[in-house]
Amino acid sequence: MGSPELGIYTRYDTRGASSRYRYFMYEDALRSGGFEPRFHYFYDNEYLRELYSGRKDYPALLRAWRRRRGDAAAIPAYSLIEYELFPFLNWRVDWHYLRKSRYVVNFDDNVWEKYARIPWLKHKFDRVAEHAAGVIAANDFLLEKVAKLNPRTIKIPTVPDVESYRCDKPKYDCFTVVWIGTPVTYVFLEEFTDTLRAMTRAVPGFELLAVASSTLKPLDGVRMRCLDWSQEAETEILCRSHAGIMPLSDTGFTRGKSAFKIIQYMAAGLPIIASPVGENNLVVKPETGFLPRTPDEWCDALRQLACDPELYRRMSAASKQESAGYSLRRWAPILTEFLHNAYRNE
16 A cells, blocks of 8 residues: 655745745655655745735736636545645535544644734634644744644744755855845834944954845945845855844744744854844754843844954854754654554544
8 A cells, every 4th residue: 555645735935934944845755754645735936926025916816716726626545734625614614624634733833923913713623633634834823822722732943954954155245234134024123223333333353144035125324235035145145244143023923033044144153133032932052152131232133243353253153053953853753653643543
């Protein structure tokens, strides 16, 4: 008897970071673990390209709905779902299809916030989690939330392929701090403009790299460059930088965010400067970085890293060592075992 088909219903195609790192990257491991994975994305790469350029591709959106309806109609006995089947539709629509499958649902963001003010949707993710054969959460905040809804839960962080981070090229000439994201999440940097200006004054030689799109407008008063993101260039840019930042305002949504950027930075051996919000508090250790609360503390963290070579060396080495705990090699067998247990637990 062959391996059972596993229908994987992602939100995005491979260009979407959450789908790429929590689903597509596990394809070989799932196949080796006894499944036959079949991927079915909702938003395609062309839709994301247009979205990140500030445009809505309505024909692509229509294709997404048609594609998902056809894919859901043929849902197999076992499935893995990113959040939901049909965005912005009532739980009953999802359940019409999901009841035909034993499904596991996977959360890496506090998506409850998205529907919180929509009466017919605000409890949708509760229902999705309650009826699932198992629930995967990317961080402690989400794990605590879903554990109240379903006894079969597990925390699996979003991880990069840390073994692919081979940093063999020289660092950038000036002390370079990197932020990696998308044009949509660039707002998190914009909210910290005043702090970043202060950091520019505190360490005149510092430069910020925003890796998302070269079309983004640099922040006024901040020495920075905006670069296009690509899967091919991502690792090299991180490895050539000196430190990584993850600024966040403290909100219900950000407290449910994963610390994936930080894990990427650590894989490249970068010391971290991050806001003490949500999962950041667990991932950033005193040995690997700073969790500043005020603009002065952000400036002091940057000053220490830029001006103390021995401190920088220790933190860089500790980050690289810490990243081993977030490797695909470690978490792939855990994911596969959880799925097997969820599907056999009738």
